[in-house]
Amino acid sequence: LAKTTQPISMDSYEGQEVNITCSHNNIATNDYITWYQQFPSQGPRFIIQGYKTKVTNEVASLFIPADRKSSTLSLPRVSLSDTAVYYCLVSSGNTGKLIFGQGTTLQVKP
């Protein structure tokens, strides 16, 4: 499984756009990129998933360059409730296994 690297922590202010970049240099052809959000004492919540180019849903956008060695999660106009840990994961298209890294702790300030 491809290892992912992302910043340990980030700070932002309410109303700003937040971009969290993740590197996954050893991503395989069948692998997907998935981002989750986790609040304390809760299970991770699915945010967005993509394979290549750009994916957008009602809460976020995911940008994946052509070489797929990195990806960027974009959260538009964050609020205090977006303070959480964000995990970037590469899932094997064959086994579906996810190996969690340390995630990025996002702190949104008023």
Place this chain on the structure above:
Amino acid sequence: GAVVSQHPSWVICKSGTSVKIECRSLDFQATTMFWYRQFPKQSLMLMATSNEGSKATYEQGVEKDKFLINHASLTLSTLTVTSAHPEDSSFYICSASGTGDFTDTQYFGPGTRLTVL
């Protein structure tokens, strides 16, 4: 769609007893379920992968005789912590992936807090 539940949400037990945790996919059929453990201020650690009707595959270092996993139906998997000890106290989280629109994506349950006294 894609709702996964866990029961109980928290449990306290005495050392030496066994505890069973249930994981259910409520609105889709989960062909594969995963069990994770998370210690305070740490990331999730994958314990095992279970496919419906098959024996679970455990990650290296996870004792299969201590953490019994059963995935008897497409909507239910159980994790039994046998002869629990204080060091087994942790946050246990399951996830499920299925077929159709739910392929390739894991959806997580809310977690179960286990405290062993």
